[in-house]
Amino acid sequence: MIKLALICLLVAAVAAILGFGGLAGTLVDIAIVLAVIALVLFAVFLVLGLKAGKKVRDSFD
Incomplete structure (x- = not known):
């Protein structure tokens, strides 16, 4: 997802260099949305991984 955001940027x-300002602005907005989604997913999976790791660690004790 981050890779796609970087490609959009x-x-x-x-596009901005070539003078397509509208297209460049739209692509920047898309890149921002993709980056935010990637960060939210990262945070969710980090919390889920920590909880799952804690359950596994507790099962060995």
């Missing part, structure tokens, strides 16, 4: 930069 790269394409937005090229």
Whole structure:
């Protein structure tokens, strides 16, 4: 997901250089949304992983 956001930013930069301001702005907005979704998913999976790890550790005690 981060990779896709970086690709959108790269394409937005090229579009801005070539003068396509509307397209560049749209791609930047898409990249921001993708980055936020990736960060939220990272946080959710981090919490889930920590909880699962704690359950596994507790089962060995």
